Amino acid sequence: MKVLLADDHDLVRDALSAFIETEVDMQVTAVPDLLAACDAARQTLYDIILLDYSMPGMNGLEGLAQAIQAGDGQPVAIMSGTAPRTVAQEALNAGAAGFLPKTIGARSLINAIRFMVAGETFVPADFMTTEDVAEDHPIAKLLSRREVEVLKGLCRGQSNKEIARDLELQEVTIKLHVKTLCRKLSARNRTQAAMIGKEAGLF
Template sequence: MKVLLADDHDLVRDALKAYLESEKDIVVTTVPNLSSACEAARKTLFDVVLLDYSMPGMNGLEGLDKAIEAGDGRPVAIMSGTASKAVAQEALAAGAAGFLPKTMGAKSLVNAVRFIVAGETYVPVDFMNAAEIERAHPIASELSGRELEVLERLCRGLANKEIARELFLQEVTIKLHVKTLCRKLNARNRTQAALIAKDAGLF
């Protein structure tokens, strides 16, 4: 089984590669960004392509379409350690063969990859249940998927510049999202917005 793994963090990439190659029948090719992933996918027919949601070139889910096209329709799954449940659902709706949280254990990751290669769509059951809870939350229901992504990063204490880098957006766009979040959450500032989200159990 040939797997293409694209992630811009060396340690994460190496760890995931080691997890997968602990299985004798899995061979993993690694690349650090979307352009390299697309180039590799055009040259080799991989059984599955795993894309980090936040790596350079992805531009949200635009990179998913490019990777699917480059791989001639072969399964492409999104991986993330930070993306919101809303993003996971959007990825599946956009044609992703699966959504793999980076918090998955080694065995679960291997099983997920095998499931996808078998032609199924994979998302952890507990992850989807949490997604339903999030959608049902009165605060979450008022926010867009992108606003939830920004809010989650505010809760992690990231500055606008850092959030912009993770989401591949302009810093001015993040400032607008933060302003909108403060208005929707009736918060005086970004710190209070994060506190409201945490107190509500959103993140």
């Protein structure tokens, strides 16, 4: 099964690719934008194409139609960590095979891919109602549970002192967690770490 994955965030793209390729019957081609995705789809017939909703070239759902055409009608699904339910419905109405929130767990992602390749439509019913990060999300697996909690605070714009109060920890402990999670996420600082968390759809 050939999967084409297009996402402009290196860490997200690499993590998702790694999880998909743990399946012995799946091969992944990963690209950073819509143009590269369409070029790849014209050269190779993929079983499914996964597109990040907010990556360069998408222009909302215009990129969906381009990918469907480039992929010769093969299933194309939209992925997003921020798009609302209305966008998911619009994507389906425009011909998408499914909508994958980036909070989806790794195993659920694999099941969703197989489901869509089989000709079905996939949208998780509760993707807009859950606030907690999926524990088996590829990015979450890089961090400890406590680091995920700290990252959640960073994404909310909280200071170390505020995060420490909420988690009932010492501020110096929060500083250490921030340093560690920045290293694991290859983030230069807390602001970039928060951006990575948000773009990955963790929260």
